[in-house]
Each structure stands twice: as C-alpha cells, then as structure tokens.
Amino acid sequence: MDDSTKRILQRLIRRIPSQMLQTILGKWAHLSREDLHSLDFTQPKWVFTEHLLAHCEENGLTVKHITELEMIYIIENPNQGMWHGFQLLDAEEDAPSIELTQFKEQFKANLTELISHVSIKIKKHTDEAIWIRIAWGDNFTKPNHLKPTYVVHHLQTPYVFVTGLTSKHKPLLNQALVLATRYGSMKDAHLSGRNLTAIRDLLMRQYQQVFPTKHPKPLQEKNPVPRNPNIEKEQAENTENRLQMACEAFGDGTLPQLQKAVYKLETKFRDNSNKTLTGREEPFRGVVEFASTNLLESLRHCVSSGMASTPVTPLLSSITQKGRNYFVITDKGV
C-alpha cells in the first residue's frame, strides 16, 4: 500500500468515533470474522490503526476497498458536513421509468466522458436511495480521495442531495446527473443543512403535516408547561387555535432538523423617522439569519406560544411549504 492510501486509511479511522468502529468494520466485506476478532478495539486509536494497516497490507487491500469503508461510514452517519439540495426540472417522457442499472451505467459513462480521471462508486441503500461517491482528479493527477463528493438520489423523484462539491466540479456533476436521470436541467433548491435526513424529509414531505379536518381532535402539546389553571381556562380556545395554525404551518410531531434560515433583503428602507436612510433610490441591503439547533421546532413554539403573530406570515411558512431555507426578498415579493 502506498503512502497516500495509508494516509487515507489513517484519516478515516481517526474520523470514525471509537464506539462505532466495531460495527462499521463488521459491515466491511474485506475483513474476515477471525481478523475482526483478532483486532483489539480497546487500544488507543493510533495503535489500532497500525494493526489495521498491517492487516490490510497482508490482504493486499487497495484504495478501492478503503473507500468502500468510508462509504459505509458515511451512509450510516450522514448527518455531518453541509448538505445541499438540488431539484431536477423538465422531466422527459421516460424519466419515471428509469431503473437502477440503467441509471448506474448512464451516470458512470457520462461522468467519465466529461472528466477522465474520476473514481465513481455507486451503492443502493435499503431505503431505495442511491449513494454515489466521487473522487475528482484532472488530466494530470489521480483522483483525490481525501476530498470526495457524496450524492444521494431517490429514483423517480426530482431531488438530489450533495455534499463536498466544489464549484469547479459542479457543472460536470450537473450534466452527468441530468443526462442519467432524463431531466432537462438541475437547479439549486436553496435548502441546506447539516442533517441529510432533515433536508430529505423536508423536500420529500416525509414529516407529519397537518391539514384542516372535519372533526379535528385537539392537538396536544407534547410537553405542557404547568400553568395556573384559571388562566388556562380563559385562554383555552386561543391556545388551541394557535397550536393548530402552528402545526399547519410547520408540521406535527418531530420536525426535520434545520439549523438556519437566511433571508437576503433587497428592499428599500422604509422608516420615516430616519431621514438619512429613507428615500434613497437603491435598496437597503441586509441579511436576516435565524439560527437554532432545531429551527422548525423553535419557530413552531414561537407561533403556538403567541410570540409570533398568527396567521403565520408566509415568510416563515415558506420554509416548510416551499422546502427552502435561503430566500431573497425584493420589493415585489419573495
């Protein structure tokens, strides 16, 4: 094994948390059960890495096998790094009937045509998602396995999720994906976050949405704060209404975990008390950013507790309804 491969393996083992090492290595097909048992997982990591390297060299494992291990780790723990959502547009006639082998062949062929030195690995996960790992090289260098791009796509849906993509390689990936999935073009869905499951759930609407029903049963607050019973009785109907509106705008139960919502303002300044800024022709540029560990949960709580006014402003409810968290607001609208 050459130095670069050793470095890749060392980096990878450093990255995987100690508790997960055993399970991840267990899923790797290139380590036999005896080998796995012989490894001592209680050693400090750098000692463990040396032993693992020795095993890999014995079995003649190459970069290809190490990258498989990395892929297993990323698929098990996708909620790291920054994921961006993209949307495919203008489906052609045969887009709904693309099947896996067709997609795999087309994608590999397209990408290797566009850029010759590239390493592609495609894997179908059990929940019908296709995972693609791409290591980019160029005409003079071999593929760089230290900075791979991961792409997740569900067939027959127009959504693609990408992490680790540089702007240099973006058009290449776009073109390969568009041709392989039989769509016309791909655009930025303006949705990004650290949590892949959250962005996926938001775009594919897999969280629990609330709609008006004929016989609404009152939505229960999951963690009711004990309050003065008399105040509760007075405000019961208002509280219920607010909770219903909050859940209709953001959803019920566990919400997808988004970290940020960014509103870029390009509107004119409007405050008559400030003479210097009002009345200027060019727009007052500003950026409003909402950040939280679980943004949608906080927004829903704001609305249901009355901190934000109801009906919920479309600026906030567009996050869930349009599935985006980056908006540009001009005087004409969002």
Added chain:
Amino acid sequence: MLVLIYYPTFVLSPGVLGHLNMLEMEASNLKQQDLRQSSCEEELNATLQALLRKRDQLQVEIKANTSLQKMRSLLDRTGVPCERNEDVDDQEDGSDNSQLLLMMAKHTQLKDLLHAHHLIGGYDVLQTRKGKGVCVSLATAYEGVYLETYNLEIDLGSNLRICRHNIPPFIPLERLVTQGNMQTDIRDFLDTLSQYLNAYAGRKQQLHLTKEIHSSVQVAESNALCTILVLMFTVPGEKAGATLCTLQYADHTQCLPTRVNIQSEDTALASSPQWKKNQALLLETPLHTALVTMKKTGSIA
C-alpha cells in the same frame, strides 16, 4: 302597612302635626310601591316582547326549513326544482326567495353527496379560510383496508391553485395539473389523482404483505414508487438454485404488473409449463396471493 318602625318619635308625638307627618310618610311609601310595581311591569313587558320576537323568528325559520326540505326532496327525486312553491305568501320577493331556497337545497345536497363519497372511501372536500380555500383529503385503501390519507389545499381564486399538499414527489402531480384539466373539470382531476395514489398504495401494500408473510422470498430490488420489483425465490428440489423474478409495473395507475420476467440458473426452468403458469399467475393476481398459490403447488419454497 304601618311604618311605626321608622319614625317612632312621630308616632309618639300627639297632635295634628304628628298625624300629618304620618300621613305624608304613608303617601310617599305608597308612591314608592307604585314605582316599584310599574318598573316590575315594564320589565315583564320587555320580556314579553323579546319572547314574542323570538317566537316570530323561530316561526320564520321553521317555514324556511320546511320549504327547503320540500325543495330538497323534489330535487332528490326529479333532479329538477319546481317552478313555484304553492304557499309562498309575499309575491314581490317570491322569486328571489325560491332562488335562494334552490341554492340552499343544492348546497345541502352536495354536502350530503360529499359525505357519502367520503364514507365509501372516496375524497372529501372541506372549506377553509372562510370560503377562500378548500382542503381535499384523498383516502387510499387496498383490499378493504384503509391506508394513508393524502391532502391537497387549493386556493379558490380566478384560477385554482394548489398551495399545499402532502403527496409524495414521485406521483406526477405537477404533470397532472399542467397537462390535465384541473381548472375545468376538477372532479376528473381528483379522480385521476386518486387512481394514481390508490394504485401506489396498493402496490406498496402488496410489497409490505409479501415481506411480512413470505419470509422465504427475498426482495433484491425495489424502488420508492413500487414500479420495479426483483424477487429471489428458492426453488425446492435437487436443482435448487436462485431464481430471479422481475416484475415491472409500467402502468402507474394499476396494481398489477405489466411484465413478469423469470430468470434462473437452471435455464430450462423458465420455459417449463409450471413456470409459464406461474408467470401468467403473477400477471393476473396480486403478488402476495400469487405467492401463496405458488407455494402450494410447490414451485417455490
């Protein structure tokens, strides 16, 4: 009533002045009593008026309801409203009244129709935002079991516009909206959408039941829309090899496959009469029941 209690001094003082004072007090008490009685009377009068007004209102409502019911039963029976209601009293706004009654009758008829439709598993429509929008809930069911309910919130403007929905992205909703007739014939649009959703729910349920009941059959490949399914069977016998069965559902509005392909290590298997029958069976019966038959005939383990 004597008022000895109040001014004992006056009672005790003899003479005309004392007597005059007593008479004065009695007179003022009587006046107070009168006032009290008249205010009681006024109150009772007011209550009486209110009750009379309420009675008149209720009478009008009863009359309106009976004529509405008559109109409605006529509508139900013949589908055509009658020209004039026989006992309409005032002739001037009689025609407006009957128009209004007709509208109300049609409204109640439509509501009952929707409720019945909802009860048999079709879609239901609910008014939202004080009449500016509707929420359509489409129920899906397969083999008598209710599955997911999907919702669409539609904005009622000059053009109908879907503002919110929870329909999964692999159902071609945008295509149905742009290429279909949502603006002109919403019932047709909803029926088509319901077809797609019910077919998807049916295929998904078949796959779910297959996984649950037939644990010996392995699912090698499936996709989110459940239109491609690759199953791996184990064929009993000496030539026990892996047999792959590919089911393709090209028609997304149907629960049955359009193509079944059998591949086996034993090349003669696919063309054997038993497996030809199995292929036909898979094309005509739902997957989980077909597998039961195939197990019974001993084709698969």
